[in-house]
Amino acid sequence: MRQIVLDTETTGLEHKHGHRVIEIAAVELINRQFTGNHFHYYLNPERDSDEGALQVHGLTSEFLQDKPKFHEISKEFISFINDAELIIHNAPFDVGFLNHELNLINLQTLNSYCLLITDTLKLAKELHPGKRNNLDALCERYNIDNSKRTLHGALLDAELLAEVYLAMTRGQESLLIELEHIEPIRYSTNNLDNLNLKIIEATAEECAQHLKILGNIAHESNNKCLWQALEAKITTDNQSS
Numbered sequence: 001m002r003q004i005v006l007d008t009e010t011t012g013l014e015h016k017h018g019h020r021v022i023e024i025a026a027v028e029l030i031n032r033q034f035t036g037n038h039f040h041y042y043l044n045p046e047r048d049s050d051e052g053a054l055q056v057h058g059l060t061s062e063f064l065q066d067k068p069k070f071h072e073i074s075k076e077f078i079s080f081i082n083d084a085e086l087i088i089h090n091a092p093f094d095v096g097f098l099n100h101e102l103n104l105i106n107l108q109t110l111n112s113y114c115l116l117i118t119d120t121l122k123l124a125k126e127l128h129p130g131k132r133n134n135l136d137a138l139c140e141r142y143n144i145d146n147s148k149r150t151l152h153g154a155l156l157d158a159e160l161l162a163e164v165y166l167a168m169t170r171g172q173e174s175l176l177i178e179l180e181h182i183e184p185i186r187y188s189t190n191n192l193d194n195l196n197l198k199i200i201e202a203t204a205e206e207c208a209q210h211l212k213i214l215g216n217i218a219h220e221s222n223n224k225c226l227w228q229a230l231e232a233k234i235t236t237d238n239q240s241s
Helices: 051-057 070-081 091-104 120-127 135-141 154-168 172-180 189-194 204-220 226-240
Strands: 002-010 021-030 033-042 085-088 116-119
Touching: 002 051, 002 070, 002 091, 002 154, 021 070, 021 091, 021 154, 033 070, 033 154, 070 091, 085 091, 085 154, 091 116, 091 120, 116 120, 120 154, 135 154, 204 226
Parallel strands: 002 085, 085 116
Antiparallel strands: 002 021, 021 033
């Protein structure tokens, strides 16, 4: 299972007002483990940051002047996130800005390249209703050291968010550990011709029950049923091939 924890910094709060992405970072997890692979760029937005945004990230126009533009790193970015689950805190904000950047260079929206987008802010609100659920508050709640976070920075924030996400979803580790320790059943291919193998296909009723169960899982998980997402992707790939 490949997951990409992603964060951005921007020149302001509204891409509709012409604001742009100035920093993008993504950290890779495979089977809930840090791989050490990451994607990180500062970007030249070809405009100044709002004063309020500048106070948050501290990235001046002078610093960003010689940095690449988004279109120059877009192929590398798409390759890094391709077919992975994206994990983003307050996902509508970052997704809106990235879709705006992709649209400016006539590329498809973010969900065309990734398998799924998970919003950790929404997840945190479900787990801790009525409490502060910004990144600093979650780091404090889950005993994650964020002492280096004096200003917002996309790479540090992505690394902290990855730790927060793993802490919030700790129960998923036991399932992965169990799967890793299942010994595969091995058969000798020498005697397959002598086996009287019978193929039993699922009945229409069993298929309907299967879909009903997936629907219940999707409902309980706020449409985060990975089986449905994978089946939909397989169906799309088969139709396009």
